[in-house]
Amino acid sequence: MRVKGLFNKIAQSVLIAAVTLLFLGGLATTGHAADDSLKTVEDKGTLVVATSPDYPPYEFQATVHGKSKVIGMDMDVMKKVAKDLGVKLEIKSMNFDSLLVAIQTGKADVAVGGINPTAERRQSVDFSDIYYLGGQSFLINKTDAGKYKNRSDLKGLKIGAQTGTLQYNLAKQKIPGAQVKGMDKSTDLVLALKTHKIDALGIETPSAEAYVKNDKSLAMINSGYKLDKNEVGAAIAAKKGSDALINAMNKSVATINKDNLTDQYLADAGKYMKVNTQNTTMWHYSNYFVTGVEYTLLISAVSVVIGVLLGTLLALMRFSKNKLLHGLAVAYIEFVRGTPLMVQVMFVYFGIGIIVNIPALLSGIIAVSLNSGAYVAEIIRSGIDSVAKGQTEAASSLGLSKGDTMRFVILPQAIRNIWPALGNEFISLIKESSIVSIIGVTDLIYQTNIVRADTYRGVMPIFITMLIYFVITFLLTRVLNHYEGKMKHAR
Amino acid sequence: MQDKTIIQVEHLEKKYGDTEVLKEIDGTVKSGQVICVIGPSGAGKSTFLRCLNLLERPTSGQVLFEGTDLVSLKESAVMNLRERMGMVFQNFNLFPNMTVLENLKLAPVRVKHLSDGEAVKKAQELLDRVGLGEKADAYPASLSGGQQQRVAIARALAMDPEVMLFDEPTSALDPEMVGEVLQVMQELANEGMTMVVVTHEMGFAKEVADEVWFMADGYIQERNEPNAFFADPQTQRAQDFISKIIGA
Secondary structure, three states, rough: OOOOOOHHHHHHHHHHHHHHHHHHHHHOOOOOOOOOHHHHHHHOOOEEEOOEEEEEEOOEEEEOEEEEEOOOHHHHHHHHHHHHOOOEEEEEEEOHHHHHHHHHHOOOOEOOOOOOHHHHOOOOEEEEEEEEEEEEEEEEEEHHHHOOOOOOHOOOOOEEEOOOHHHHHHHHHHHOEEEEEEEEHHHHHHHHOOOOOOOOEEEEEEHHHHHHOOOOOEEEOOOOOOOOOOHHEEEEEOOOOOOOHHHEEEHHHHHHHHHHHHHHHHHHHHHHHHHHOOOOOHHHHHHHHHHHHHHHHHHHHHHHHHHHHHHHHHHHHOOOOOOOHHHHHHHHHHHHHOOOOOOOOOOOOOOHHHHHOHHHHHHHHHHHHHHHHHHHHHHHHHHHOOOOOOHHHHHHHHHOHHHHHHHHHHHHHHHHHHHHHHHHHHHHHHHHHHHHHHHOOHHHHHHHHHHHHHHHHOHHHHHHHHHHHHHHHHEEEEEEEEHHHHHOOOO | OOOOOEEEEEEEEEEEEEEEEEEEEEEEEOOOEEEEOOOOOOHHHHHHHHHHHHOOOOOEEEEEEEEEEEEHHOOHHHHHHHHHHEEEOOOOOOOOOOOOHHHHHHHHOOOOOOOOHHHHHHHHHHHHHHHHHHHHHHHHHHOOOOHHHHHHHHHHHOOOOEEEEEEEEOOOOOHHHHHHHHHHHHHHHOOOEEEEEEEHHHHHHHHHOEEEEEEEEEEEEEEEEHHHHHHOOOOOOHHHHHHHHHHH
């Protein structure tokens, strides 16, 4: 099943440490208060569930009655749970790595997504009873079906699995001589399999079945692993100490298990997957890309404007004689440049989110703007330094104030000098804004992954996205060059 | 006319770390006077000039501008007085991002709060006066060095200064352009402008200056009316300097 990758793990640890500090600093009152988890949900009348809809048949996106919706077995489970609780269900999409953080920080009440209730995870969140037991299988290329019939045939081969998952560990432990290759996304792993970078892919049975149904070049074999159900089952995660909510949900889970409802849920999911894969041309999914482009452009445009304003302010602060202003600017720039944008995005969304609830899109814009401001500040500083000292002296000899000298004499020349560097920053901002996909902002990268998961086509969506990014940055470069030419003219 | 004191310098000293660049300088510039400051390289001439409008802050001593000691003032207060002392630099220092007209307009509009119309009218008059009336809409980079320096003079004049400070205004020019700049300066002097000129143009000093101040080693070694100075220098340093120039 799905577990986060190593790098994300580190990023997340940093974030959780920061979040903990925030708790200690500002909100020490929470402590071990009475369990009002169920009452909170009932009072607001909605159950907010976090999920990562790129994992059919558990959860994925499909067009239902003309609207793109998150559906799948897990969603049917949650619909039943919400109905039994008598509340409405609200779905929040985000990256899988962010699910547990989302419930820890109160962005969501519960999280689903084929999450195993492992002992490690039980330390940070609570789980409902298991609602589904997925078996373990291997995906292989159909051309190899004659060669590989069971697990013992895979000895010494290259086996793929999601990094840090059960499948990964099992392959290491139980297949002698196997070289286990880890990747973050199952879509990428399937691609690796089809291009023969790996010989077999350890994956959960329902997912394997879904792939085999939708891709004629793939086949599957049973793993034959004997496993404890606590490690392979899927359960609903909730914040630590929400026993009341868990107990209420367990009633629904018990019904689901007794009546084998998941069979029906899987069958329904299969129908939608068929709909999804009836037409897998990229044109059919063009509205996904359009939405992605809209969000990417929105985030980039707003962030460029705020980034430039903030960067100018910070650069001027750096030149200030006031030691406090200078120190603040230097500290800000050093800190922001010294931490990954990914962590900053997660910090704004989850960390600051504890105090003020900021929606994902706004969080993304804030994080990218604050980040860009630090880089722009350094570019502008170098630009101001590049203007000859005689210019300041001439302005000063005419009695111009410092502010006017900056505004009319220094900055216009500085901007001309740094224009290419500034252009680079804008272009990299457009590309790097893709990191907001981890908190579920439906930018171009996020949408691409949705399309890849829905269509079982690993490469084409990436290719389309590459082209779209190129076209955007190419056009931007032309615009920037146009203005550079204009400024050169004015010399 | 020649009795009102514009600038008075007393015990002016300037040190960079342990290096003494200016030592105990005194001097008076009266209204309408043209002072030429000459001397060998490294004598401290430019530093002295830049101390007059406090582009360089003196280490000690006084610079009285119309009776007010600039050294004792805060930078913001100095700024208000500095606009009344025009300055022309060796490297022109025109603002390359603006047209000639905009260069002339900027300070009158922003500092003196002239209306745009008034500022344009004044700028155009000054450009005509330095013979560059046609170049109002040109950018500095398209002008020759001599033209740029004349624009720089006009820009300083646009603030109606009490005194004009020239810091080697012809040193960065090609020889054939020196004349046009000196001519503008001479006309200015003839019209009664108070001027302090750091220069290597001995011809100009001889012809235009009311007084020549000879600087060497951070001191004003000698000051005199130009004909007397060039004909009969009193100090050894001045004699060496003049013989070298004539020899060359």
